[in-house]
Amino acid sequence: MIIQAIAFYMLSTVAVAAGFMVIASRNPVHSVLFLILAFFNAAGLFVLLGAEFLAMILVVVYVGAVAVLFLFVVMMLDVDFVDLRKGALQHMQLGTLIGVIFFIELIFLIATVNVTPEVSAQGAFPIPGPDERSNIAALGDILYTDYIYLFQASGLILLVAMIGAIVLTLRTREGVKRQVIADQVNRRREEGVELIPVKPGEGIKGT
Amino acid sequence: MTTLSSSLSLAVPELMMAIGAMALLMFGVFRGDKSTSMVSWLSVLLFIFVGLNILGQPGERMTAFSDGFVIDPFSQFVKVLILTGSGLALIMSMDFLKAERIARFEYPVLVVLATLGMFMMVSANDLISLYMGIELQSLALYVLAAFNRDSQRSTEAGLKYFVLGALSSGLLLYGCSLIYGFTGTTNFDTLREILVPGEWSLGVIIGVVFVAAGLAFKVSAVPFHMWTPDVYEGAPTPITALFAAAPKIAAMALFVRVMMWPLSGELGNIAPEWQQIIMLISVLSMVVGAFAAIGQTNFKRLMAYSSIGHMGYVLMGLAAGSVEGVQGVLIYLTVYLFMTVGVFACILSMKRKEGMVEEISELSGLAKNQPILAMALLILMFSLAGIPPLAGFFGKFYVILAAVKAGLVPLAVIGVLASVVGAYYYLRIVKIMYFDDPAEPFIQPMAGEMRVILGVSSVFVVLFAVFAFPLMSATSYVTQSLF
Numbered sequence: 001m002i003i004q005a006i007a008f009y010m011l012s013t014v015a016v017a018a019g020f021m022v023i024a025s026r027n028p029v030h031s032v033l034f035l036i037l038a039f040f041n042a043a044g045l046f047v048l049l050g051a052e053f054l055a056m057i058l059v060v061v062y063v064g065a066v067a068v069l070f071l072f073v074v075m076m077l078d079v080d081f082v083d084l085r086k087g088a089l090q091h092m093q094l095g096t097l098i099g100v101i102f103f104i105e106l107i108f109l110i111a112t113v114n115v116t117p118e119v120s121a122q123g124a125f126p127i128p129g130p131d132e133r134s135n136i137a138a139l140g141d142i143l144y145t146d147y148i149y150l151f152q153a154s155g156l157i158l159l160v161a162m163i164g165a166i167v168l169t170l171r172t173r174e175g176v177k178r179q180v181i182a183d184q185v186n187r188r189r190e191e192g193v194e195l196i197p198v199k200p201g202e203g204i205k206g207t
Numbered sequence: 208m209t210t211l212s213s214s215l216s217l218a219v220p221e222l223m224m225a226i227g228a229m230a231l232l233m234f235g236v237f238r239g240d241k242s243t244s245m246v247s248w249l250s251v252l253l254f255i256f257v258g259l260n261i262l263g264q265p266g267e268r269m270t271a272f273s274d275g276f277v278i279d280p281f282s283q284f285v286k287v288l289i290l291t292g293s294g295l296a297l298i299m300s301m302d303f304l305k306a307e308r309i310a311r312f313e314y315p316v317l318v319v320l321a322t323l324g325m326f327m328m329v330s331a332n333d334l335i336s337l338y339m340g341i342e343l344q345s346l347a348l349y350v351l352a353a354f355n356r357d358s359q360r361s362t363e364a365g366l367k368y369f370v371l372g373a374l375s376s377g378l379l380l381y382g383c384s385l386i387y388g389f390t391g392t393t394n395f396d397t398l399r400e401i402l403v404p405g406e407w408s409l410g411v412i413i414g415v416v417f418v419a420a421g422l423a424f425k426v427s428a429v430p431f432h433m434w435t436p437d438v439y440e441g442a443p444t445p446i447t448a449l450f451a452a453a454p455k456i457a458a459m460a461l462f463v464r465v466m467m468w469p470l471s472g473e474l475g476n477i478a479p480e481w482q483q484i485i486m487l488i489s490v491l492s493m494v495v496g497a498f499a500a501i502g503q504t505n506f507k508r509l510m511a512y513s514s515i516g517h518m519g520y521v522l523m524g525l526a527a528g529s530v531e532g533v534q535g536v537l538i539y540l541t542v543y544l545f546m547t548v549g550v551f552a553c554i555l556s557m558k559r560k561e562g563m564v565e566e567i568s569e570l571s572g573l574a575k576n577q578p579i580l581a582m583a584l585l586i587l588m589f590s591l592a593g594i595p596p597l598a599g600f601f602g603k604f605y606v607i608l609a610a611v612k613a614g615l616v617p618l619a620v621i622g623v624l625a626s627v628v629g630a631y632y633y634l635r636i637v638k639i640m641y642f643d644d645p646a647e648p649f650i651q652p653m654a655g656e657m658r659v660i661l662g663v664s665s666v667f668v669v670l671f672a673v674f675a676f677p678l679m680s681a682t683s684y685v686t687q688s689l690f
Contacts (some may be wrong), residue, residue: 109410148211149218149272153327153339156225157346160320163232164350167313168365 008048015041028074036067053135214271217278220257220264220286221330224323227253228316235312243310244301250315254294254322261286268688270332274394277332279688284537284681285329285460288544292453293322295548295660299555300445302654303563307443309355318449321347325457329464334383334393337461341379341425344454345372351449352442364441371424371434379421385414398469404478412480415470419484422465425458428522429491432515439511444563447507448551451514456540459521463536466525467689477528485526486618492519493625500632506554506565509632510547513591516629517543523622524606527613530686535605537682542590542602542671549587549664556580556653556661567636572645580653581640583665590668592633593626598671 018038022031039062046055088095128138143151198204215222231253235246261283268279297318304310324344331337349372353365387393389410390401402411424431439447466485471477496516503509517539524535557564574581590599603626610619653661667674 109413146273147275147335149214149275150335150339152225153336153343156320156323157339157343159229160317160343160346160350163313163317163320164346167311167317167350168353168356 004048008045011041011044011048015045029071032067032070032074035070036063039063039067051135053139214276217264217269217271218276218330220260221323221326223253223257223260224319224326227257228319228323231319232313232316235316238312240311243304243312243314246312247297247301247315250319251294251297253319254290254297258287258290261290266684270396272336274396275333275336276327276330277395278330280685281460281464281688282329284685285456285540286326288456288541289322289325289329289453292456292544292548293318293325293449296445296449296452296551298656299448299548299552299660301656303443303445303555306558306563307355309443311354314351314354317347317351321351321449322453325453328457328461331461331464332395334387334395337465338376338380338383340461341458342376344457345376345425348450348454351446352438354446355443358443360441361443364438367441368434368438375421375424375431378417378424382414382417382419382421385410385417389414395464395469399471402470402478404470404472404476405480407478407480415481416484418465419481419488422458422462423488426455426462426518426522427511427515428488428518429495429515430488432492432495435515436508436511439514440505440507440565444507444551444555444565447510448548448555451510451547451551452544455514455518456544459518459525459536459540462522463525463533464689467528467533471528473690482526482528485522486615489519489522489526490618490621492516492522493622494519497625497628500629503632504567506557506567506570509567510550510554513629513633514543514547516625517591519625520603520606520622523610523615523618526615526618527606527609529609529613530683530690531612532606532609533686533689534679534682535602535609537685538605538678539602541678542598542668545664545667546587546590546599549583549661549668550591552657552661552664553580553584553587556649556657558650559647560650567639569646570636571639571643573640575645576648577651580661583661584640585637586665586668588633588637592630594630596672598668601671601675 015038018034018041021034022038025031025034039058043055043058046052046058133141196204227250231246231249234249235242238245264278264283266280266283268277270277297315300314301310304314321344324340324342324347327336327340328344329340331340349365349369352368353362355361383393386398389408390398392398392401407415420431424434427435439450442450466481467477470481492515496512496514496519500509500512500516503512521536521539521543524532524539526532527535554565555563557569570584573584586597590597593599593603603622607619607622610616610622652658
């Protein structure tokens with residue numbers, strides 16, 4: 001029990017500190033590296049909760065794909081982050097004010113929470129404990145059985161996004177030389193090779 | 208617990224649309240952009256088959272997919288309206304796309320996918336499926352708004368629509384998460400059991416306010432209407448015709464379902480918490496729609512403000528929250544669909560040698576150049592203004608009657624006054640057509656499909672009194688499924 005508590009406090013402290021460093025560090029590459037650290041710690045918290053599948057997915061998807069994509073973007077685009085930060089500092093006071101107002105409102109909201117036992121028992125699809133059903137099976141139940149309709153709908157939304165990206169950006173440019181494999185395969189020996197009898201000492205005249 | 212096959216059998220129209228869209232996409236990819244009109248007609252054919260299938264569905268309330276999806280007579284009625292709107296917009300697009308050299312086969316495919324999103328909105332029985340439907344519809348519409356990608360106005364319209372639409376989705380999701388947090392469920396049927404009208408907790412009220420704001424954005428009700436005039440003006444005209452009809456109907460039907468099913472008790476015992484919100488946005492929409500339209504010179508912008516005003520009237524029916532109110536909403540939406548499509552058929556016929564024109568002043572003296580077109584536009588304008596015995600009058604009549612019966616007399620009075628103000632700018636168009644000096648005539652003759660659409664909508668508007676009785680009995684039957 002005590003080990004779990006220590007692990008929890010360690011992971012969450014590092015996660016929060018890394019999250020702060022993401023926005024505080026001057027070098028954007030360092031920001032992304034801190035982001036990866038934060039992801040790893042969040043994954044550790046998931047393991048503590050018994051959600052090992054989510055933890056692995058977090059590492060694979062976020063660290064493996066998203067963060068690396070960020071790194072690429074940061075390194076390939078020439079964005080002047082110092083300039084961007086100047087703008088952010090100008091609006092610091094207003095931003096802080098809005099943040100404080102939201103925070104106070106949230107506190108008021110939470111203070112009025114009055115979740116009755118009947119309501120909290122209303123979970124649409126109660127999730128069985130880890131000892132009854134493994135993580136992956138429980139997630140699969142929800143994604144592919146209970147919410148199959150929404151799962152398919154999100155597939156359609158992604159299809160629309162793909163069509164949209166192609167419609168809005170793909171242009172067929174003039175004068176671009178393309179490789180046409182069929183033409184290459186269909187090319188015959190006679191079209192490409194010519195046998196010229198060369199007499200000794202004369203070389204080739206005109207080709 | 209329903210089995211998957213019984214769920215699928217209830218969602219056959221949606222499945223047909225989804226599979227049809229993908230098949231059309233593959234067809235278009237292999238045949239290239241020259242197949243655009245072929246794909247368009249195939250889409251219209253698909254719409255007809257889907258419509259027939261919807262009419263053949265059982266006329267009772269049934270849920271599927273773990274209660275996330277519902278079909279009932281209400282959704283069937285609205286889906287047929289949506290198919291009509293999308294189909295007519297698609298038919299009107301073909302010539303325009305060719306003339307503007309933007310005929311690409313993705314256009315009809317995106318329209319089909321947007322229509323599928325609207326179907327999902329109308330059949331939503333869960334906050335998540337509501338959101339999924341809205342996103343599928345909106346995402347396709349954002350792309351369509353920017354479809355003429357070489358035109359700066361079209362791109363701007365698409366971008367503006369996208370950014371503001373994303374904002375409204377954020378509001379909607381925030382509201383959904385609050386409702387979920389305070390009730391523990393996203394399902395509409397369960398919410399209906401839990402939420403007792405008049406006794407909501409503060410968190411639920413805040414959640415409903417955010418959801419209402421997100422939905423008001425989708426129906427472009429004031430104060431969430433800012434995007435409408437710019438998007439309507441910038442988007443290619445037939446796409447504006449699509450925007451003005453089908454998505455408005457879908458969003459309004461969704462609005463009605465969210466307010467009347469999960470957020471109301473049995474037997475039209477509506478919650479006072481949301482009624483005041485709807486009343487406020489209804490009044491604001493009617494007033495802003497009437498006054499802001501006066502100064503407009505662009506016909507498409509004018510139609511944008513006109514649609515804002517009309518949505519205000521539809522919301523009046525919802526604010527009444529009674530059987531008559533919802534019935535008024537459905538009648539108004541039917542009438543609005545035909546009027547809007549007719550007016551856009553006119554706008555799409557405003558074509559000169561140098562291209563399309565959109566200014567109202569270009570209509571001057573139309574009565575001398577093209578008397579039949581002018582006559583049709585006159586009928587539609589009178590109907591939009593709500594002059595009896597045309598269709599627009601009956602639409603307004605039923606919602607105002609419902610509001611008075613529900614005791615919302617001030618709302619009804621403001622509605623009548625706003626319609627008087629609104630009559631000014633509709634009649635100004637009639638005056639420009641009939642009493643001003645003729646401008647250079649438009650290219651004649653009009654395209655055949657425009658003539659048919661314009662003819663059908665004018666005849667519907669004029670002879671509405673004949674259709675009123677069957678429409679009344681149909682809507683009264685349909686409305687029962689929401690109470």
